[in-house]
Amino acid sequence: MSTIETYRDQFRTHAASLPGAGLPWMDELRAAGLDRFSKGGFPTQRNEAWKFTSLRPLEKVTFALAQDGAADSVPVDLIPSVMPVGEAAHRLVFVDGRFRRDLSNMAGLPEGVRLEPLADTLARDPEVVAEHLGRTATLDGHPLLALNLAFLTDGVLLRLAKGVTVETPIELVFIGTGAAVGPVSWHPRILILAEENSEATVVEHHVGLDGAVYFSNVASEVVVGRGARLHHYKMQREGTTAFHLATVTARLARDASYDTFVLNLGAALSRHEARSVLDGTGVECRISGAYAVRGQQHTDITTLIDHAKPRCTSREVVKGVIDDQARAVFQGKIIVRPDAQKTDGYQLNRALLLSDQAEIDSKPELEIYADDVKCSHGATAGELDDAQLFYLRARGIPLEAARGLLIAAYLDEAVDEIRHETVREHFRGRVHAWLEAR
Amino acid sequence: MALLEIRNLHATVDDKPILKGIDLTINPGEVHAIMGPNGSGKSTLSYVLAGREGYEVTEGSVLFDGVDLLELEPEERAAAGLFLAFQYPVEIPGVTNATFLKEALNAIRKSKGEKELDAMQFLKLIRQKAAQLNMTDEMIKRAVNVGFSGGEKKRNEALQMAVLQPKLAILDETDSGLDIDALKIVAEGVNALRGPERSLLVITHYQRLLDYIVPDVVHVLAHGRIQRTGGKDLALELERNGYGEFGANEAA
Ligand SMILES: Nc1ncnc2c1ncn2[C@@H]1O[C@H](COP(=O)(O)OP(=O)(O)O)[C@@H](O)[C@H]1O
Numbered sequence: 153m154s155t156i157e158t159y160r161d162q163f164r165t166h167a168a169s170l171p172g173a174g175l176p177w178m179d180e181l182r183a184a185g186l187d188r189f190s191k192g193g194f195p196t197q198r199n200e201a202w203k204f205t206s207l208r209p210l211e212k213v214t215f216a217l218a219q220d221g222a223a224d225s226v227p228v229d230l231i232p233s234v235m236p237v238g239e240a241a242h243r244l245v246f247v248d249g250r251f252r253r254d255l256s257n258m259a260g261l262p263e264g265v266r267l268e269p270l271a272d273t274l275a276r277d278p279e280v281v282a283e284h285l286g287r288t289a290t291l292d293g294h295p296l297l298a299l300n301l302a303f304l305t306d307g308v309l310l311r312l313a314k315g316v317t318v319e320t321p322i323e324l325v326f327i328g329t330g331a332a333v334g335p336v337s338w339h340p341r342i343l344i345l346a347e348e349n350s351e352a353t354v355v356e357h358h359v360g361l362d363g364a365v366y367f368s369n370v371a372s373e374v375v376v377g378r379g380a381r382l383h384h385y386k387m388q389r390e391g392t393t394a395f396h397l398a399t400v401t402a403r404l405a406r407d408a409s410y411d412t413f414v415l416n417l418g419a420a421l422s423r424h425e426a427r428s429v430l431d432g433t434g435v436e437c438r439i440s441g442a443y444a445v446r447g448q449q450h451t452d453i454t455t456l457i458d459h460a461k462p463r464c465t466s467r468e469v470v471k472g473v474i475d476d477q478a479r480a481v482f483q484g485k486i487i488v489r490p491d492a493q494k495t496d497g498y499q500l501n502r503a504l505l506l507s508d509q510a511e512i513d514s515k516p517e518l519e520i521y522a523d524d525v526k527c528s529h530g531a532t533a534g535e536l537d538d539a540q541l542f543y544l545r546a547r548g549i550p551l552e553a554a555r556g557l558l559i560a561a562y563l564d565e566a567v568d569e570i571r572h573e574t575v576r577e578h579f580r581g582r583v584h585a586w587l588e589a590r
Numbered sequence: 591m592a593l594l595e596i597r598n599l600h601a602t603v604d605d606k607p608i609l610k611g612i613d614l615t616i617n618p619g620e621v622h623a624i625m626g627p628n629g630s631g632k633s634t635l636s637y638v639l640a641g642r643e644g645y646e647v648t649e650g651s652v653l654f655d656g657v658d659l660l661e662l663e664p665e666e667r668a669a670a671g672l673f674l675a676f677q678y679p680v681e682i683p684g685v686t687n688a689t690f691l692k693e694a695l696n697a698i699r700k701s702k703g704e705k706e707l708d709a710m711q712f713l714k715l716i717r718q719k720a721a722q723l724n725m726t727d728e729m730i731k732r733a734v735n736v737g738f739s740g741g742e743k744k745r746n747e748a749l750q751m752a753v754l755q756p757k758l759a760i761l762d763e764t765d766s767g768l769d770i771d772a773l774k775i776v777a778e779g780v781n782a783l784r785g786p787e788r789s790l791l792v793i794t795h796y797q798r799l800l801d802y803i804v805p806d807v808v809h810v811l812a813h814g815r816i817q818r819t820g821g822k823d824l825a826l827e828l829e830r831n832g833y834g835e836f837g838a839n840e841a842a
């Protein structure tokens with residue numbers, strides 16, 4: 153059976169039991185998603201946006217939809233969190249794609265904050281979903297979003313009412329355990345709606361056991377309203393045999409601030425695609441990230457920052473370390489529309505190659521249609537600096553330790569882009585753990 | 591036994607011969623100065639001794655404290671007690687001076703079988719050494735040499751030397767970029783380390799530094815060889831007459 157047939161077949165089997173089944177608009181959306189995916193299946197490298205990332209290894213595996221109840225009782229003894237041990241975080245936990253109420257904590261949120269699994273919303277209050285699902289994440293040219301829509305199993309609804317501030321980070325945790333027999337897939341949809349002048353910090357953790365074969369296809373839709381401030385951080389530490397493909401689309405209204413950071417450490421194959429439309433004046437958008445990969449890992453950060461209105465600022469700093477035969481991809485496109493005068497855009501991409509066989513493909517793209525703008529971008533790739541290494545060694549620091557210090561410094565600098573101190577320290581700790589495992 | 595014994599040392603950089611037969615013996619406790627015109631090979635000699643890649647020894651030998659120095663990795667040379675104060679100290683963004691010094695000191699202690707210092711012990715030590723060199727806590731917390739003025743970088747080299755307590759310190763143009771007050775502070779720091787067990791090799795272009803760190807022996811290096819050796823008066827003579835008599839490529 154072809155890949156497309158396999159997915160169509162699964163759809164026939166499961167459609168009736170997926171959340172929201174029977175709601176006509178939802179059924180229609182799913183069918184549209186399936187149709188769109190069926191037109192070409194997974195993107196190939198002939199597709200410009202996927203030029204450097206091949207999904208062939210993903211196509212070769214047949215994944216069952218995470219559906220049975222096996223994951224509902226898998227014991228989980230350590231739930232990743234940026235919070236100090238013992239301090240409660242607001243969080244939703246998903247194990248092998250299934251929501252785990254017993255591990256989640258939605259209590260104690262300020263009034264005006266709605267945080268729940270999306271399947272609950274679809275069951276009790278489907279209008280909210282109808283209003284937002286697929287609005288920011290349109291399907292044009294997006295087979296993965298289409299696939300996510302067709303198979304949308306569960307996900308998150310986070311809604312911040314006008315003017316509400318949440319101090320404690322809200323954590324969204326996705327754990328892959330490999331408890332199911334054979335490879336499984338899940339397609340969570342995360343809807344984040346930050347209304348006027350609200351503020352919150354969202355931290356996603358995607359973790360998994362090494363050796364578990366699974367495919368996590370995450371689609372996030374983010375709406376940041378007028379003057380709202382959303383800090384959105386993501387830690388990707390999937391297991392070594394996992395596939396992680398995430399697409400985040402964001403629409404930012406006037407004076408909104410959207411501050412994001414992604415750290416890619418895990419998965420055999422991962423891609424984080426972030427597209428933001430700066431859709432009002434005075435928006436501040438930060439799309440930054442770091443990665444550290446080794447072995448045969450492949451990681452891809454692809455971004456689109458669309459300056460649609462005047463006087464917006466965007467900043468993008470992506471740095472990574474590539475060891476062994478690992479490969480990394482960075483594609484960063486900035487569009488400045490004719491209307492977007494006084495745009496201030498900054499993009500920096502740096503890669504540190506630790507072995508002769510490590511590889512980086514970097515493609516910055518600026519499309520500027522306005523004349524009064526300030527846009528700069530830079531891309532560098534290189535090895536550790538010999539002069540710095542010698543200096544450290546001349547002071548008695550052994551070669552490997554000297555390399556470790558320089559690599560840590562390099563990644564720390566990237567992680568410093570994270571404004572939230574607690575989150576920054578947590579991410580820094582993860583980077584250092586990665587180094588220690590070298 | 592001599593601390594450092596260089597015999598007929600030849601070295602090339604990019605296949606270009608730079609050192610062409612250096613002989614130099616330094617005994618414990620002695621202070622030697624090497625003076626010479628720009629481009630004569632002074633820094634090359636210091637890099638060869640410290641073990642920098644790209645500086646290839648083609649002939650000769652170097653014994654340090656009885657062992658074949660040329661066989662050792664740079665970090666092993668440091669652990670054996672060799673220290674090079676760089677002419678151009680390297681900036682290392684993202685690594686604080688404190689981390690750097692702690693890693694260095696503990697690596698050296700470990701290789702000698704000594705106990706590593708914990709954070710408190712280390713902090714106490716480094717504060718005390720820094721104070722002697724008029725360095726602030728803030729400079730200790732900053733990234734290594736990043737944003738340091740020329741003089742601050744040289745003081746930072748002196749601080750590292752004070753913390754690591756080498757047997758032989760090679761100071762490569764430690765005076766360049768220093769005003770007279772900074773020069774005095776650095777020289778004081780260096781002199782504080784002088785003792786019967788510690789030797790210095792002071793590389794300089796000018797005689798000025800030698801007013802403050804008074805050498806036992808002065809050598810003149812030109813064209814990759816030691817052309818003359820004398821007492822501290824030789825430095826004064828060079829100051830008066832320049833390096834002309836050595837056919838020096840002063841402008842090179
Ligand atoms: N890394 C290098 N690559 C090429 N040539 C070098 C390098 N370092 C030094 N040299 C050459 O070696 C000679 C000696 O330089 P150096 O040892 O720096 O002299 P000094 O320190 O006495 O001024 C000079 O001709 C210089 O150009």
Ligand SMILES: [Mg+2]
Binds near residue numbers: 632633634762763
């Ligand atoms: Mg020199």
